Amino acid sequence: xxxxxxxxxxxPQRRSARRSNFELYSWLFxxxxxxxxVVLVLGHLFIMNILDGGVHKINFAFVAGRWSSPFWQFxxxxxxxxxxxxxGNGLRTVINDxxxxxxxRFWLKILLYVSMVxxxxxxTFVIFTFNPNISG
Amino acid sequence: xxxxxxNPETAAAGSxxxxxxxxxxxxxxxxxxxxxxxxxxxxxxxxxxxxxxxxSDRVLNLLHYVKWYLDGSLTFRRSCAHGICGSDAMRINGxxxxxxxxxxxxxxxxxxxxxxxxxxxxxxxxxxxxxxxxMEPFFEAFRAVKPYLMTTGHEPTRxxxxxxxxxxxxxxxxxxxxCACCTTSCPVYWxxxxxxxxxxxxxxxxxxxxxxxxxxxxxLDILNDVDGVxxxxxxxxxxxxxxxxxxxxxxxxxVKRALLFKxx
Numbered sequence: 404x405x406x407x408x409x410x411x412x413x414x415p416q417r418r419s420a421r422r423s424n425f426e427l428y429s430w431l432f433x434x435x436x437x438x439x440x441v442v443l444v445l446g447h448l449f450i451m452n453i454l455d456g457g458v459h460k461i462n463f464a465f466v467a468g469r470w471s472s473p474f475w476q477f478x479x480x481x482x483x484x485x486x487x488x489x490x491g492n493g494l495r496t497v498i499n500d501x502x503x504x505x506x507x508r509f510w511l512k513i514l515l516y517v518s519m520v521x522x523x524x525x526x527t528f529v530i531f532t533f534n535p536n537i538s539g
Numbered sequence: 540x541x542x543x544x545x546n547p548e549t550a551a552a553g554s555x556x557x558x559x560x561x562x563x564x565x566x567x568x569x570x571x572x573x574x575x576x577x578x579x580x581x582x583x584x585x586x587x588x589x590x591x592x593x594x595s596d597r598v599l600n601l602l603h604y605v606k607w608y609l610d611g612s613l614t615f616r617r618s619c620a621h622g623i624c625g626s627d628a629m630r631i632n633g634x635x636x637x638x639x640x641x642x643x644x645x646x647x648x649x650x651x652x653x654x655x656x657x658x659x660x661x662x663x664x665x666x667x668x669x670x671x672x673x674m675e676p677f678f679e680a681f682r683a684v685k686p687y688l689m690t691t692g693h694e695p696t697r698x699x700x701x702x703x704x705x706x707x708x709x710x711x712x713x714x715x716x717x718c719a720c721c722t723t724s725c726p727v728y729w730x731x732x733x734x735x736x737x738x739x740x741x742x743x744x745x746x747x748x749x750x751x752x753x754x755x756x757x758x759l760d761i762l763n764d765v766d767g768v769x770x771x772x773x774x775x776x777x778x779x780x781x782x783x784x785x786x787x788x789x790x791x792x793x794v795k796r797a798l799l800f801k802x803x
Binding site: 417422423424425426427429430431499500501503 | 764767770
């Protein structure tokens, strides 16, 4: 008797749920980080571009002065991390929604994660190791 | 009226033949239909038909006119023709509607200009022929959320009673007729067919918020996955498309809230 290539009726075609809350937390993170970023980014833009002569005041000394304070270090650090994770997670959902092939999806995500890690580590490194006493 | 078909010899194949008298007050409507015959065509093509219609006609009547008198090979689903069975969901002028619930008078172009109505199969499901699509992926997602009463313990000897307030919580989502208007209007579903889609979530909602049902946790687990409710981007296409007026996006948000606060 030849075997049929048909799936048995009502056989589950869908992977069973993984019981993971990852999507829930990433959804929640987008809302919360978005709220924080509104304050952080608008505050940053206001200080940099509007207060005290705006963008013309920004030079090496201005940045050195700001980063000598732990408050601004923390401000810039949280802005960097939140913006990277928020934007990266947003791009992850865009890739998930729009990539048509599994291979495309995989490689786009690898590219995304690598760039995220690079930018976050480079930025963090600069904020913590910034040396205002640069010579020559 | 004449059909502007590419091949007039086969145009009337399978149709009823002689056309009925045109009723007084009828206007001529151009029906632009997205056609696809899998045995001949490689790509879907557009075909136009000139059809006499009364403003009080439903769009389904125009399709009947084409099928019965102009081109019997036109293929579409319809069963009750009164907005109950949910068979004739299609894209009418770019939005998902039931052909039996849209009136010609609501689609007339103003200023005495000639009216053209475009008809396409619903998007995101494989097209079998013309306006007929394969509904199986849609029903597979529907079955995956376990849309039936789940209980534990002994069956009660009386009917399972429920207060009016408990019943009201899921009243909206009981109205679903599984026409697929919402799911196939969802941009996420168009590109990612593994997404459960609005209709499946609506039918999960109907049982999750039913006080008599005990399977809420299981269904919430299913919808908590990567293809579940978190894929909803709240574009509201589904709410706009629903011929039953179900607040689909609201139902999806209620499922999200139940997941978020671990409370039904």
